[in-house]
Amino acid sequence: MRAPTFTPSWSWAALPALLLLWSAAASRFPAYILPQPWEVAQEGWRWLDSGKLGQQLLASLLEELGGFGAAVAAALLLGTAAGVSAKFRDFITPLNSLFMAIPPIAWAPLTMIVFGLGYLSIVAVIFIAAVFPMALTIQEGVQAIRGGDVRAARILGAGPLQLLLHVYFPASLPALTAALRVGFSQAWRALVAAEMIGASRGIGWMVSMGGQVGNASQVLLGIVLIGGIAWLAESLLFRRMERHYQSWRKS
Numbered sequence: 001m002r003a004p005t006f007t008p009s010w011s012w013a014a015l016p017a018l019l020l021l022w023s024a025a026a027s028r029f030p031a032y033i034l035p036q037p038w039e040v041a042q043e044g045w046r047w048l049d050s051g052k053l054g055q056q057l058l059a060s061l062l063e064e065l066g067g068f069g070a071a072v073a074a075a076l077l078l079g080t081a082a083g084v085s086a087k088f089r090d091f092i093t094p095l096n097s098l099f100m101a102i103p104p105i106a107w108a109p110l111t112m113i114v115f116g117l118g119y120l121s122i123v124a125v126i127f128i129a130a131v132f133p134m135a136l137t138i139q140e141g142v143q144a145i146r147g148g149d150v151r152a153a154r155i156l157g158a159g160p161l162q163l164l165l166h167v168y169f170p171a172s173l174p175a176l177t178a179a180l181r182v183g184f185s186q187a188w189r190a191l192v193a194a195e196m197i198g199a200s201r202g203i204g205w206m207v208s209m210g211g212q213v214g215n216a217s218q219v220l221l222g223i224v225l226i227g228g229i230a231w232l233a234e235s236l237l238f239r240r241m242e243r244h245y246q247s248w249r250k251s
Contacts, residue, residue: 035217040224043217057225060191060202063119067126068187074127075134075179082135083142096132104129104190105197112198122194122202129190134183141175174242181238188230203229 019037026034035043047053082089107128111121195204203222210218 032214032216035220040217040220043215043221044224047218047221056202056206059199060195060204063122063195063202064126064187064191066119067123067191068130068184070123071127071130071134071183071187072180074131075138075183076176078131078135079138079179080142082139089139092135096136099128099132100136104186105193108194108197111194117198117200121198122191125194126187126190130183130187133186134179137179137182138175141178144175177238177241181234181242184233184238185230188226188233192226 022037026036028034031039044053047056078092082092104125108121108125111124115121115124191202192204192207195202196208199205203225207219207222207226210216210222
């Protein structure tokens, strides 16, 4: 029996390398311009100890959940309908191209006029940022479903609802997980940008306020949190889901 081999993953070396480069660069600048990693960690501990860090994280996560959740529901309907119906696909394709070409943050002033500063305006920006890329990915997944599977189900007596639940939905799961991955990334970026413009709390607000008062440690703390949360979601959730359903589809 051949002994199992261990192949080290170099991906885990990226973070220490980044910290070393950061520390080396920070040694050439005053702390008020580019603080050391340990100084940013101290700033994080102060925010955590005061309870303010948890408040900012909770605010951002609730906004992300609201906007991203609504975008997922809408993208499922739009993407599935566009994948199944050629007429609806022709109708929605120009809208997809139009909205995807506009930077989501460009909608922030309008959403603030309509909804005021706060939760609803940020959720609206997140929704606009995420819904169309996800709908397009889901549409492409539905279009890729083999026509023979659909015809076979119809011959066996499957109605529209049964086709949706037992043919289109299972076969489009890989595209759905890819859509969630893309949509979350777009939504998270839009969230941070919108908070920097029109919010009184959240991680984006932390970055914006740190810049206004000249607190580089607070700015970098917010940046680290933004990247860290996105990395955790990508590594621990979306990438695993995508690999699982890609292998499931092949089988």
